[in-house]
Every structure is written in structure tokens, then in C-alpha cells.
Amino acid sequence: MNSLSRVWWTAKAVGWDNLPRRLLQAWRVRGGYLRRRLNPPDFSDEAFAAAGGAIEAHQGRLWARRVERFLPSPSPTTLRAVVGDEPWLNHVVRVAQTAMEGDYPYFGRWGGRLGWPPRFNHDTVDGADWSVGVHWLDSAFPPNPPGDIKMVWEPSRLSLAFVLGRAFARDGDERWARAFWQLFDAWVEQNPPQLSVAWACGQEVAFRLMALLFGAAATLGTPFATPARLRAMTRLAWQSGKHIQININQARMQGNNHALSEAAGLWSVALLFDELAEAPAWREQAREVLAAECARQVYADGSYVQHSLNYHRVMLDDLLWVVRLGELAHQPAPQPVIDALKRSAQWLLEMIDPVSGRVPIYGANDGANVLPLACCDHDDFRPVAQAAGYYLHRRRPLPGGPWDEKLLWLWGPGALDTPPQGRQPARAFHARVGGYFVLRGQQSWAMTRCHSYRDRPSQADMLHVDLFWRGQNVLHDAGSYRYRCREPWNHYFQSTAAHNTVQLDGQDQMVKGPRFLWFEWTRSRLLQFALSTGGRCGCFEGEHYGYRRLGGRLTHRRLLCRIDDAYVVVDTILGEDRHDVALRWHMCDAADAASGQTPERAPAPPDKAPGRGWRLCDDLTLSLIAPPGFAVSLSRGQEPPAVEGWQSRFYGLKEPCPVLSARAHADLPVRLVTLVAPTDSTLDFDPAHIFNPAAPLLLRGVNDAALADEIERTCGGRLQVSRD
Structure with missing residues (x-):
């Protein structure tokens, strides 16, 4: 290029x-404009007093007014009714105790040794200490950073404040309140305004403020919430609002969730600290940014501009916070915010596994969980779906469970009195603006993506397929791992090779640019998407042109057909000449399998077409059928230089996972067929024309004439059924 x-x-x-x-x-x-505006003396206590910061004697009265406009703490009885003792012990008490023993929680999954009170500017992974006392403009983004800055941003988000506030609300044990205010004191002491990297990102400033407001409101009536501390908290809120207001252009120029988060932070200060001179102007600025960014970032079908399920949750949490604070302060959120919240909530409800609450680990995943207000695993999206879905219809869309705690904190005990809707996801769901397509069976569902990018992509993953079976993510995305680390890991998790799709000539579908950028964005075309009249068969077909730059009009076309709970995937690579072709399937590992079994060879019955059957779990098998000359193999945890077989479900952690691949240097066009089916399925393929891309694929083992008719009509002739 x-x-x-x-x-x-x-x-x-x-x-x-x-x-x-x-x-x-x-x-x-x-x-030098930004340095002059973000001058540390302008954030001093004297500057705070001049901006309307009240003296200590008035803090009790002001904070009493604040909590009237904030999320009220549920009663201990109500909290116990929603969450049982065991999940509470595991997700709240032990997390708080472990943090106070020096192991601070990271990204909802693992801990780092920071001591107590934590050393907020210490990177426990890379062993680096980030500068304090130096303006973040000089220290946050050097040419050779000492490590991944997210490893110090994460503890400074102070998500532990949500844990401590919830613990105190339920148990009334003052050690949790004491710990919260110790956490606050330590952070303020270690991070003077503008003089640590914790101030380098306005989104981090906003997330930290949200957590601190929650912890302060929950522990307000304790002896640890002294007038001096309350004034210091008010001062930090003013400093945070001032910082965001001055530098919000940094967030808006990125065109992503940063702008929503920072506007949510500014909205919070303006509504809750209305004694500040700048509050009215900040409220209107937040309103303007929220309206404009929601209209731009949330597509008409509810999908999100960042092509990421985790960032979809970040966006929803931001908007839930904004809308609820607006209701409590009698300052309704702008209509574009409400509209965006409703359509994005509806979209998410179609992407959740009903058994586990998990979603595909699709797109960039930085481990963010802005409002961790439920005793659920980090990758369980039912808390945000229940809360956002309730906002849609003022009824719970999902059955009750510990995920209701988030709903309780946001909308109070009255929300729990509404009966669940008994909502069922659609058997075939499409969000065509964002390019998401879902097919659901009785016990399974698959998601794929077919999209021509209109906004910046994050991973080279077009036509990737995720598959869930009885709550297990049996075929999955490899995740993100880290945003800054050594190669080849920095690139691997973004690459085509880390996804369940076809790779040609060892290249990505797009050309990698610097940092988070991709060049020559993939273009795609939807060929068909249909559900049969009887609902037993659904079909998706699409193609992408990401490899056209290699010459020969290369096209990857993928057919995904659901037949009850079996899935047929037909990959056709169109073009000319010989090319390296690789098809990969990232499979669930022993730690993720309900059976506790690592995927293993499952012998194919003698009457099946040539192929290799691999057991995904006790009752589900994958058969990959490739033309002669293709090598089919299983890799797991293959180290550099030829990285293969890794996954990262949680930011900062990577682990081996089995990857089944078929590879060859082959003449095009070529066709590969994958069948994922329950072990008792009779589905099979006639071997006569299975590898001929020009011929229909002949399916055997369909013993129901009505179903056979559904398949042929729904798939538009791409699949034909043997009537023998």
C-alpha cells in the first residue's frame, strides 16, 4: 500500500x-492550549472554593440533598430476597476481603497484588510504576511505554467501590464503609489532579466518578463519611467535571463510547452538584453531546458502532445511568438517548444465551463492566439486559434471578413486582444495518456477521460464526487479550486466524494499520436470510470481498443452515489460480465444557461421507469435510512464531483452546463443508458431488418429508435433500 x-x-x-x-x-x-487549560493549580482547593465549593459545615446538608436524587440503597431484606447467601459470599464478600488483603480485582476475573490501600500507579503485570507528579500529557503515552496503561487504569476505575457499597447496604458491617473511604483517601493522595496517568482519559475519570458516587451514597450515614471527606469528594467531582468539559473533544473525535461515558460523567456532576457555578452549562453540554452521539453511534437496528458486544454493554450502562439520574433529578434525558437505549436493549436481548446469560465474545473486549451491580459472572449479560429490557416495557423481559439486583439498584423494589414477560428470542433475527444474523433452535443458536463497514472495524472477522449449545459457547471467537503487548500477541487476537472463518494466503481480510486501525475495509453482500414456515429450518448466505486485493476476484461465500438443532456450514472460495486456504473452528475447551471433556475424535459411522468427526461435548459432534489434498488437524496452545489455538475470554488472560483447521494450497474454486449436530442426528451428505462448488449439496438422513420440503424452499436450492 x-x-x-x-x-x-x-x-x-x-x-x-x-x-x-x-x-x-x-x-x-x-x-500548549490543553496544558494551559489543564493546569494543576486551576484544580486546587482554592479554585474549587471560587467555583462554589461549600465549606465542610455545609456538606451534610448538601449530601443529604444529593442522595435524594441518587440511586437509593435497597433494604437488606430485599437484597437477601434477590441474592442468596452463597453467590453473595462469592461475588461480594470474598472480593472485598481479598482486595483488603492486598489482591485487587482486575477485569472481573483475576487479581493483582497492589497491597492495601492499593498502589494505584503500579502495574502488577509488567512490574512497572507509572509516574506521579508529572503532567499526564508528558507521562501517559510515551513512545516506549513501561506497559499496558490499562493495567493501571483498571484499579483507578475504583469498581471496588460498587462491591463495598453493596456489601454495606446488605450487611451493615462498618468495615466495608471504612474500607470504601480508605480507598477514596488513598486514590486522592496518590493521584493529584492532572499529575498522574489516571487523568489521561476522560472516560476513566467518568467511570471513577460513577463508582465513587455509588460508594459515597451507600455509606453516607456512617461515621467514616466525615464533613472533610464529603467536601473532598465534592471537590473531586468538580475536578472531574472540569477536566471532562475542557477535554471532551478528545473523546468525541474517537467516535466511540468514550464520548458517551464522558458526557455521562458531566451529566452526573451537573445534576448532583448543582451548587457549583458551572453546573447549568455542564448539564446543557452533556445533553448536547449525549443527543448527538447516541443518534450517531447506535444504528437504526440497535447494533452499535464499535462492532463489539462488550462495548455494547458499556454503552447501555452509560445510557441507563444517564436516564435514571435524569428521572430522579426531574431532568429527563434527551429523546435521542431514550430512543437509542430502547433499540439497543432490544438488540441485546436477541444476542443473549438464555441458559448461561453469555453473549459471543465478538469484537474488541477490554473487560469493562461499568455498573457491576449483580452477583453474576463478568461475562453474564443478564444484569444489563434485564435492567435495559425493563426500561423498554416496564416489565422484566427475563425470568428472575441474581441478575435482578442491578434492576433493583436502578429502579427500586417496585421493578421486582412486575412479572417476567416470558419473552422468547426470535427463531431468526437480523440487524441488517449492523450486519448481524442469528438462527435459533430449541437448544442451540448461531450468530454470524455479514457487513460492509461504515465505521472503523476492530477485528478482521467477517462471516465468523459463534455457536451456543445448551448454554455452552461451543464454537467461539478467540477474544482480545490485551490492547498493548508484545507481538505476535498484539496482532493475533485481532486477526482473521483467531476467528471461525476462512483465511486466504495467510493474510487478514483487511490490511492492518497502526494501533487500532484497519485499512481496505471488508465489503460484504447478503445473499439470503430466511426462516421456514414451520420454523424448523433457517438459512443465511452471504459473501465478502476482503481478499479481492490479492487478485483473481477472490470471494468467500458462506452458507449457514440450521435444521432443528443441527447446523450445516458450506464455505465456497471463488476465484482463480492456486491459493493457500485455511478454515478454522475455535472449539470449547475442557474448562468450558459441561461434560468436563476436552474435544476428542468421535469415530464416524461407516456410511458417512469422508470427514473427521470431533466431539465438542457429550452430545454434540463437529464433522469437517474437506476435499482431497486438505490437511485436517487439531492445534492447541501453539506458541510463536506460528501462533494457533488460543483464547482470551477476559482482558489480560490468555489460555490454550482447541482449534480444528483444514488447510491446503488448492486450485480455486473450492468448497468445504462443516456439520455440527447432536450425536444422535442422522444427517449426512451424499459424497458424489460434495466438493463440486457448482453443484447443489445433497443432504441425506432427513426422514421427514415436510422438513425436507422446508429445507429446500428455505435454502433456495443451495441444499437439496435426498429422497431415497
């Missing part, structure tokens, strides 16, 4: 409409 093309794609990747913001930000940084 020549220099001119790289410049063009860089501009497209950051967004043509955001170029003026980018140029403005570059001038503000390089010209």
Missing part, C-alpha cells in the same frame, strides 16, 4: 466527519 493510500485510509478510519476534531485536538496539544 502506497503512502497516499495509507493517508486516505487513516482519514477514513478516524472518520471524515471527525477530521476537524482530530486537527483541533492536535493543535490543542502541540500548541
